[in-house]
Amino acid sequence: MNITVIGTGYVGLVSGVCFSEIGNNVICVDNNPEKVALLREGNVPIYEPGLKELMNANMKAGRLSFTEDIGEAINRSDIIIIAVGTPSLPNGEANLSYVELVAKQIGSHIDSYKIIMTKSTVPVGTNDRIQEWISSLTQHAFDMASVPEFLREGTAVKDTLYPDRIVIGTASERAVATLKELHQPLTDQIITTDIRSAEMIKYASNAFLATKISFINEISNICEKVGADVSRVAEGMGYDKRIGSSFLKAGIGYGGSCFPKDTQALIQIAGNVDYDFKLLKSVVEVNKDQRFNVIRKLEEALDVLDGKQIAVWGLAFKPDTDDVRDAPAIEIIQRLLDQGATVKAYDPIATENFRKEVDSPAISWASSAMEAARDADALCVLTEWKEFMEVDLAELAAHMDQPILIDGRNIYEEDQIKDTPFQYYSVGRPGLTNIDGRKPAVL
Ligand SMILES: NC(=O)c1ccc[n+]([C@@H]2O[C@H](COP(=O)([O-])OP(=O)(O)OC[C@H]3O[C@@H](n4cnc5c(N)ncnc54)[C@H](O)[C@@H]3O)[C@@H](O)[C@H]2O)c1
Numbered sequence: 001m002n003i004t005v006i007g008t009g010y011v012g013l014v015s016g017v018c019f020s021e022i023g024n025n026v027i028c029v030d031n032n033p034e035k036v037a038l039l040r041e042g043n044v045p046i047y048e049p050g051l052k053e054l055m056n057a058n059m060k061a062g063r064l065s066f067t068e069d070i071g072e073a074i075n076r077s078d079i080i081i082i083a084v085g086t087p088s089l090p091n092g093e094a095n096l097s098y099v100e101l102v103a104k105q106i107g108s109h110i111d112s113y114k115i116i117m118t119k120s121t122v123p124v125g126t127n128d129r130i131q132e133w134i135s136s137l138t139q140h141a142f143d144m145a146s147v148p149e150f151l152r153e154g155t156a157v158k159d160t161l162y163p164d165r166i167v168i169g170t171a172s173e174r175a176v177a178t179l180k181e182l183h184q185p186l187t188d189q190i191i192t193t194d195i196r197s198a199e200m201i202k203y204a205s206n207a208f209l210a211t212k213i214s215f216i217n218e219i220s221n222i223c224e225k226v227g228a229d230v231s232r233v234a235e236g237m238g239y240d241k242r243i244g245s246s247f248l249k250a251g252i253g254y255g256g257s258c259f260p261k262d263t264q265a266l267i268q269i270a271g272n273v274d275y276d277f278k279l280l281k282s283v284v285e286v287n288k289d290q291r292f293n294v295i296r297k298l299e300e301a302l303d304v305l306d307g308k309q310i311a312v313w314g315l316a317f318k319p320d321t322d323d324v325r326d327a328p329a330i331e332i333i334q335r336l337l338d339q340g341a342t343v344k345a346y347d348p349i350a351t352e353n354f355r356k357e358v359d360s361p362a363i364s365w366a367s368s369a370m371e372a373a374r375d376a377d378a379l380c381v382l383t384e385w386k387e388f389m390e391v392d393l394a395e396l397a398a399h400m401d402q403p404i405l406i407d408g409r410n411i412y413e414e415d416q417i418k419d420t421p422f423q424y425y426s427v428g429r430p431g432l433t434n435i436d437g438r439k440p441a442v443l
């Protein structure tokens, strides 16, 4: 099939590459000329394992190209995929201005029947508005479909080539038939439904996953006070098939480009129809506070943070990505600076992006994990990068001024800590001891 993908962020680029990988002709359009130039040279503007190789192979095979010319791309395609951003407005609502502009561009260029498939995460009712925006500018027939995207950053290629399910929301039988054929090579698990239900499936899925995370984070906070181990609790819960083991890792809360924005947007969607989504509001509130447990534990260990040097390992919102959108590290580092600490930070790949969000003379940017830890009064692990799990903890302790370790992601086990001098604070595991049999105080 001939496909145009509009927008080459995570979703547009990964979808474009993967649809070409399964044999379609794909043109990816972006209105950012620098991005298009970079992509044409075979370079990927985001860090995503496996993406560059797959993209170059498909460009070489002649199935994948990049352009700024939206009109020509639309003329040459049967399916048009909308994959532009829908960031939060200050009130939490989704900003639909990019989607509206693209709809109007489609309306003014469409020259024959097309299927318009929305992959951007958009509030319920938006695809009806897209239909109206396009219809107001053209007499040509087209069908709308909402096909939400469920990929995760860091595993985006695998998630797209081997999805758990594909949701196709449309009122058109013709579109259902074509889109089923398009997705068949990826999975048999294809759910067809109406447009509004498809739009809601996306928000409900993200809100549910965010709820699981805030739930286990609250359980971890209670575990710290009652002397239980949250990782054993999650394991014990997870064997129950009705609960499942995924998304029960306690930590410093969720970040990233989706959960924070989509939970806020769903609260707004509910509010717009006079529904007070109390549960989701609590999920968001719990998440906003969870990250500051790192600061509370530092204060417990160091008393005052003013004048202290704090090492930070991990700036990205999760490992295997250079994305720092809504990363908990942003507010944690900001709070450290506000309290008079200096920060030495290290991330394997996200430092450059992070510096665009937070920079200060009180932060120095280390080029290795050990360099960040040197002479520090305490170390905070904020992202569970594999390289942090593999460090020699005895060597690490020797590098630091004070062996205080705040593990925000529970990356170390008791076996690793028990022979070290570290005063070790993790999340919801208060029983862990160090070489002196010392347990961190309960907060
Ligand atoms: N990032 C994810 O992991 C993920 C996963 C699932 C769903 N989503 C949803 O998918 C959508 C896209 O997310 P993203 O992270 O890929 O977005 P992004 O903001 O990273 O990228 C959007 C791209 O669209 C381009 N663009 C904007 N207006 C354009 C126009 N008129 N013509 C051509 N190009 C245009 C921008 O230059 C940019 O390259 C959002 O709605 C998001 O919620 C994202």
Ligand SMILES: O=c1ccn([C@@H]2O[C@H](COP(=O)(O)OP(=O)(O)O[C@H]3O[C@H](CO)[C@@H](O)[C@H](O)[C@H]3O)[C@@H](O)[C@H]2O)c(=O)[nH]1
Binding pocket: 121, 149, 150, 151, 152, 153, 154, 206, 209, 213, 246, 247, 248, 249, 250, 251, 252, 253, 254, 255, 256, 257, 258, 259, 262, 317, 318
């Ligand atoms: O048990 C867990 C699982 C995740 N997280 C955190 O949750 C956030 C999001 O993680 P993840 O879901 O793996 O990454 P995203 O790339 O943001 O993917 C989510 O958001 C995308 C955009 O909507 C969806 O497509 C995906 O299905 C959905 O998982 C990160 O900060 C993680 O550290 C936890 O704290 N504990």
